[in-house]
Amino acid sequence: MDDSEILRRLETLRSEHRDLDAAIDALLATGSADQLQIARLKKRKLKLRDEIAMFEDQLIPDIIA
Template sequence: MNATTDLSMKTNDVLRVELEVFKQEHRDLDEAISALVQRGIGDQLTIQRLKKQKLRLKDIISRIEDRLTPDIIA
């Protein structure tokens, strides 16, 4: 199953669990990127790929958070 599948088909409980998993993956990527840059051992292509993956996760996290947050009519 793909992470970008239709969020409306998933329960809020499933979305909350997935949200935590994606947030952890995002943090792990952030740490990996920082370690590679700090040590100077990562080539630019690898770092760019990791950053792109991190952005993709951020988009997924945002979509899940939007789905879980009820619309407030002001």
């Protein structure tokens, strides 16, 4: 993947991460939230965060100190 593809993928992942955050907040605000569903959404959100970190690392050049 080149840098432009990585940047597009990062934007997609960040958008999905924000959407999951909003969905979790909405479920918690209702008060009658399904804890299993919330746990699944949080797990997906953590997976997205890991993917985002991986792609961000690919954009930073390796510097040997």
